[in-house]
Amino acid sequence: MVMSWIWTGILLISLTFSIMNGNISAVSGAVLSGAQGGITLALSMAGTICLWSGVAEVMQGAGLTKMLSRLLSPLTGRIFPGTKKDTILAQDLSANICANFLGLGNAATPLGIRAVKRMTNPTNPAVATNEMCRLIVLNTASIQLIPATVAGVRASLGCTTPFDILPAVWITSLCSAGLGLMAAYLLGKVWRHD
């Protein structure tokens, strides 16, 4: 439903501005070139996305996800104290974080949902717990080893070094995850539990 509003809103804004600026012919032309651009963009980033999905699959098969989870366990134990009592939760959680890290979005989502379900508070099942909020923040901060989709877009636009943004992406996501977690800790202390 949100997208229907965004779509209609964009059309309305475009038409209003084009009447104000007197460039309706450009907007009319943009309808066709935009639709064309959509398919061109999809085709030209197809290679990067497919190759990276393949590599991610190999990583999972080779047990790299499990290895990463073990490496991460001291950290996850600190952020999510519940994982010390619940080993299944600990596994789902670290697998979710690692799948995100390797860029396996489709694998990460079901694992994250399972983790959130195990975190529910039995006396108050419809209210988010502190650990849930932290999990969401970690997921939305998107700590990713290789942002393949955006690299694909860059390559499709003729960039010869599409991966030169990696260090900047890593620093940025680490900072946003760190600050988001800090905000979650502080808010968790003052926010009501119902």
Place this chain on the structure above:
Amino acid sequence: MTDYIIPSLLLAVSLVSLYKKENTYDRLLTGASQGLKILLSIVPALIVLLTAVSMLRASGAVETMSRFFQPVFAFFGIPAETAILVLIRPLSGSAALALGAELMGQYGVDSQIGRTVAVMLGSTETTFYTISVYFGAAGIQKTRYTIPAALIADFTGFLMASWTVRWLF
């Protein structure tokens, strides 16, 4: 230095996989065909949203909005050209991708704005989508402080994307 990361990673992953006696090539192909499915699932949205975004750009609305947001964004050191991306990113992933591709194309992939856009896209998520999927599936109705905390993380991402690009390039 960054040129070494991808080829070495490919080799390292393949070596570990062979060492574990996995069928590396088969897995590569399976994964790549999954990638094709992912792509197929975003193509319709990409076509529709790129239409909307290119209309928006052609109408001159983006420039007007950028000018409007200029003082706020300049204060934080975020390029005003990315204003509309910052607003759309937490709501829709494919719309942000379409918008980002347009911006990168217009200002150049290797320009400061182009790189900032790429880092923003690579280091943030579709926050509201993630929250609704995770909490919806688990039956959570009261999200408490999840949205403010996640938006603080997003904002930090946009800020750091602009700063790191300025420092590193």
